[in-house]
Amino acid sequence: MDGTGYCGWCGRPDGACPDRAVCVRRRGTDPPRYCPSCARRMVVQVTPAGWSARCGRHGSLGVEADAPTPPVG
């Protein structure tokens, strides 16, 4: 790892979203679906008050209720 992360909404390296505005908009309607550490697709469960996401390699990235969604990379 060189410390670079990935966008949870398009899976590209930080700063390389094809259309950042689209990722920012999706952040309002979608939990992150790509692991911020490796960009693998995560298994995501949305619940009425939160969501949780798990990467096969990096484990859980999760928010049950009322925690902030991470920023778009």
Next chain:
Amino acid sequence: MSDVDGRSTTSAQPVDVLARAEAEVLEAGRGLGEGALREVLSLPDSRLPELLDLAHRVRLRWCGPEVEVEGIVSLKTGGCPEDCHFCSQSGLFPTPVRAAWLDIPGLVRAARQTAASGATEFCVVAAVRGPDERLLRQVRAGIEAIRADEVTRELNIACSLGMLTGEQVEELAAMGVHRYNHNLETARSHFSRVVTTHTWEERWSTLRMVRDAGMEVCCGGIIGMGETTEQRAEFASQLAELDPHEVPLNFLIPNPGTPFEHYPVVEGPEALRTVAAFRLALPRTMLRFAGGRELTFGDLGARQGMLGGINAIIVGNYLTNLGRPAGEDLDMLAELNMPIKALNSTL
């Protein structure tokens, strides 16, 4: 206006559609037919306030001021064999949604979140063509666990598990499922442009069986899937013919990887006009704000919708998409002086 002889023909002047709706829908409680709905859906933005006001009065007159609040959760996410072109859970499209199963403790937690928001309805949804034995076992165990939990035992439980056989309908009714959701999604004439793996008629037949088994029917759809204004009027009339207990109205969220990912988001005024038109088609039906409203309307529009014919909402998050926090909607209802339908008022 004058005819060829130059005589006045004012008696033949068509009566304005909202004036007709005032008499037929507000006073007599009869929904507008397809032709009148087309006119309503073509009204200019300048008449939108008048239209919304009429839809609101129709709702108050025939449904009352109460609002039914519901929470939903996905029990089985993704990997669906069907190809509904709006859906991020189809296994046939390259969407980022991966398959997931919610376990029973997770389902009870979701039900608790719903109960905590003041909702009375909890809808359990699975991304399937129809349920198999494994899914029905999970649903049965889930309902038992919700009924055994002190916080969630009173919730009305609805299910949305795709197309059913007659036997499965009976099984769900016997489990105490209060209402079954199965959306026709769009006008019959537009359906094959949205779904190719099953037909509108197959959906219709599940709905008839649900009705015959005595469960409440919840059936709506999604606005903004390339349908014409005429097809919106057609869809509203087809729903009126079905006469469901509840109609959930969704606005397309153009989900990445789906065939509809580049469709434009329905604009606020158009969405509001559609909401009001559906109310005029279905004066006595529970009309629920469902997915996509945050994207289409923002905060202001949700309020306008509640004052334009809507009398039920889904609060919190959806199946794979996020909503706004339930508290914001409950604050809005309090400000609007709209009471939340209480548990014991449901039959």
